[in-house]
Amino acid sequence: MAKILILGTGSMAVSHATAFAAAPNTELVAAVETDPARREAFGKQFGITELFADLESAIAWGGFDAVANVTPDAVHYPTTMRLLAAGKHVFCEKPLATSYPLALEMAETAEAKGVINMVNFTYRNSPALQKARELVMAGAIGDIRYFEASYLQSWLVSKAWGDWRTESRWLWRLSAQHGSKGVLGDVGVHIVDFASFAANSEVANIDSRLKTFHKAEGDKIGDYPLDVNDSAVMTAEFANGALGTISATRFATGHANDLTLRLFGTAGGLDVRTDGKVSSLKICEGPDIDSSSWKDVECPPVPTTYARFAKACNTGVNDEPTFRRAAEVQRILDLCFAQEAARALHAAAPVVTD
Amino acid sequence: MAKILILGTGSMAVSHATAFAAAPNTELVAAVETDPARREAFGKQFGITELFADLESAIAWGGFDAVANVTPDAVHYPTTMRLLAAGKHVFCEKPLATSYPLALEMAETAEAKGVINMVNFTYRNSPALQKARELVMAGAIGDIRYFEASYLQSWLVSKAWGDWRTESRWLWRLSAQHGSKGVLGDVGVHIVDFASFAANSEVANIDSRLKTFHKAEGDKIGDYPLDVNDSAVMTAEFANGALGTISATRFATGHANDLTLRLFGTAGGLDVRTDGKVSSLKICEGPDIDSSSWKDVECPPVPTTYARFAKACNTGVNDEPTFRRAAEVQRILDLCFAQEAARALHAAAPVVTD
Amino acid sequence: MAKILILGTGSMAVSHATAFAAAPNTELVAAVETDPARREAFGKQFGITELFADLESAIAWGGFDAVANVTPDAVHYPTTMRLLAAGKHVFCEKPLATSYPLALEMAETAEAKGVINMVNFTYRNSPALQKARELVMAGAIGDIRYFEASYLQSWLVSKAWGDWRTESRWLWRLSAQHGSKGVLGDVGVHIVDFASFAANSEVANIDSRLKTFHKAEGDKIGDYPLDVNDSAVMTAEFANGALGTISATRFATGHANDLTLRLFGTAGGLDVRTDGKVSSLKICEGPDIDSSSWKDVECPPVPTTYARFAKACNTGVNDEPTFRRAAEVQRILDLCFAQEAARALHAAAPVVTD
């Protein structure tokens, strides 16, 4: 029976608590929240009686095995390191940390401690993704040679999700000082993980280009400087040799929230799609190759990351996506940002006039 | 009445002669071919009586205004330069030249001479492409922000077009010393031109990665070293600021010959597809944006590059695609090759062991 | 009579106070220091009676025109911005800020306010440097085409300055978490400024490579992770078209502290050397070019940056090196770090095994 503590009680924590409350052999035993009113409300909502104002008090109490870390991004590192030191299993919201070196340190520490360490990459919950990977690993499409992966959103054009020009829930996502790392940090990480997980191979080489478009007078709306990337495009090579492209944008007019992954191998092709709710999978293989025909593939339901973490705590066997995996994704993000920083600083140079 | 000479009588010359024979106000008056038997046969096939063994004899004769240059790639430059010096209009097969500097010199010479100069980028004949560009220029999708362009073939996996392992018509396309520049030179140029033409904007920045996969023992089949690129992927920025990806591959299992271009702007999106024979166009605009709905767009027939060249000779007004345009596409190819050469030479370095 | 406040009273502040005390038409009127004992001692040492525990109290008092900002690097930005808002002249220790965007904001704010803004690049005090620039501006060596610039130290090998393995005054310079940006941040900035100032041209293009060598077991000594750059090498192009190299290292066995700048132009060459105390200048020009002969150039004493700041406060005319200049140098540092970060993150990738 895994005894779970919820660390942080913001909106995402509700998803965690709901999922863990429903998981077999799992018990919500405590929550940590600095704000008294929110702490009380959260405890009431989920019937949690052990409520703490800070992590140290909870650790002093000690009645939990595992933690769902739903703190703000910058707090993931110190809180998780403290929990690992205390020998607790940790399920951390993404991004694992704010930089690769920190994420790597978390992964190495968790592995050295031998505790369960997982990250909540929610798109792993897509049945089509899991089925695609299963097929890849079974050799159904042979050696992967080429791929195209994109995460398309359009909320910078569409009003289907509201008006980003006036709503703070969107404006903060456009502004570094409000904690955003742009489309790359927001959803780009998902498509990088998605593509590489399905292909069953790490990302080896990346050349990226990020771009922030002019969207308002003075590139600012109220307190929000609009300075983070709106689009991110990459060429990528996987460790298995496959070469392809990975993209994410908030300007894909005509797509609300669509992940598409196409994998092409020496024995077939796969086409994975999901909008985060419904996913689908097609395959072209065998005699269909010569006629370029594609068939639908049935994708059975899959356990969620929450369920897998709960199970891992009970079995003691770590599961995907691990901290190490999250660190690897963080490495790619940091690399994209470094490449873009170098490009921007170069572009700010005076012109040669010889 | 444009009097046209066909320079070179290989298989592509038949397409040229057939098209020009059918064009209004156009007359096939002569052909040049070094091989006597092929020269006779070609003359007979198209009822051409003025047949020459070399270009100089034809120029000495002088009874033509315009030339369809269907010589081997490496011969485009010297023959075209000679024809421009003689004041002739030139319609040249792609690629215009074997390098950017040569292509640029051809463009500048043709412009200085004031003659008609066009290149046979055949995918310009797609009604969907021409309609998409028309919509872009009319502002139907606003300012373009993001795009995805790919040219997908699968003949390295599929046998629908024959077996590349045994047929010389495919093997030469895999081998530099047989004149190939890989998928990039073969069809990559088309998708680069296609995307940038539809977007009505030149390619400003390119970061590319090319790859040659291991395909046979010793990377060689008979006399064919298998050394050219099988896949080419790029991130690209257009002069209008749009950021996206451009790809071409011969490993897209499940696609025989498919060009896909997706353009996303601040007022709508366009989806252009063609297999070289049939093309289609979809749009998402206006109220459809909030529901992510796409509608088919009717695409009326368009004049071919042959017809446009014939008309340009008669009107004296140059038409697209011009030599300058072809030079610009050549620049991008050369850039991709230089980037890949630098990468490969770097990769051949000894490892640092400090 | 410029009334100067010393902000921060560490060891460098002694140099500032001593210099300003000796400058004409200049008065040391106040000092700010959080530590009471040091505050008292500093006041006593320089006969300053207006002593404040924080900047706000000093601003509330208001009896000063100008400030020597000798706070820790990370505090330069907030304190200077506050002083600019109060309309004070500011003479800031280098580096101006911890990043280019912050440095640029400081420069733009100072310029908008119209106050004197200068940075203490001490190598500007070299008579040979100032004379070299004068000669360049007078056309003595024609158009500069090529240059070599290096700042050579050897304290990682030599014990002439003490033992870095055991002394904290050296160890902190090897460790990012102790505030170091390595040889590049420490003295690399000087050689970049030195070269570009003498050449009278901004740095336009930089390609750099930084390196941290293995120096102790576990790359750590006590609390000091040894993680910052020991050497920094660059190829650089100036806005005037000159191409050359700029380097800085702590491993130049045989050189304690030597700046060398060689400028080569279409009408002559210059050779500038300084060890921070004594500087020398040689020239090859006119008939000496054909015999490759070099002659010594007399270099008269020059006013120090302190003297120039004091004078600028009195005349109201800003002088070199300005905040804008320091921001430009900061841009180059940031670019070097971004290039190195991208390189390091790329190097951490898994290997391709196709």
Place this chain on the structure above:
Amino acid sequence: MAKILILGTGSMAVSHATAFAAAPNTELVAAVETDPARREAFGKQFGITELFADLESAIAWGGFDAVANVTPDAVHYPTTMRLLAAGKHVFCEKPLATSYPLALEMAETAEAKGVINMVNFTYRNSPALQKARELVMAGAIGDIRYFEASYLQSWLVSKAWGDWRTESRWLWRLSAQHGSKGVLGDVGVHIVDFASFAANSEVANIDSRLKTFHKAEGDKIGDYPLDVNDSAVMTAEFANGALGTISATRFATGHANDLTLRLFGTAGGLDVRTDGKVSSLKICEGPDIDSSSWKDVECPPVPTTYARFAKACNTGVNDEPTFRRAAEVQRILDLCFAQEAARALHAAAPVVTD
């Protein structure tokens, strides 16, 4: 007794023939030259009676063991490959080939054949260089950390060697179509080889920048387009981990022909200089490190590359510099050119105007 054939009888062949005539256990037995008058004159000058108009006739005759290949650069590859097939030892002028793949093929073929294969890098004849390498290999300066290498010429400014604006012996060196690869191909190869040979470590990483300055109206003088690099600058990392710079220029006003190499290690520094005729060496080591003192090092005479080749033919033991070494230097040249090509093609792009 090595029987040597001189292949090609241009001015450089005189140096070869003179050197081999004077070498012990070596006999000049034949020469190949297409021009009859030059062939006769060369035979007479060196008392060679077996004279051939082409290589095949000489091979049919067969009375030689070894060949000094002094043909034009582009002919090195086919002639050497033919000689290797015939089992002959080959001493080839630099550059070994016109590209890395060809040079590598020559090296691999020579090694497979087991014949003596050497290249005439003449700066290997410098006593100071050989002594410096000896000291490095003996550990006299410990592990090399930092280096500076430059090859400085000034004939684009000085008239000491004549006037490049009017003399064809200089003009061809400025023009690609006359066979030049600029300062990099001309003397840059020497400084790359020089530095890496002294350091006893291959070049692992290179980032280069080449530049062609505007030197005449229309960048052309008569039939000579002035289009090759005048300066070449690089940051370089050796396989042993040392980081430094390598440069070559024709604009170093004040230096006629000076190679300078400075190596800095964990136990000392070396300073190697040569003008191609006289060389010198200084060292800073031991207690001199703390005082930054440098001492002269005696450098005994060393055998020339000619003498070493002759000896290798007699002993059967291959010597430096080998074909493989020359191929490695060629790799670096090709890399520099690819990097510069990518840069130039990028710079020719239209500007982004969003």
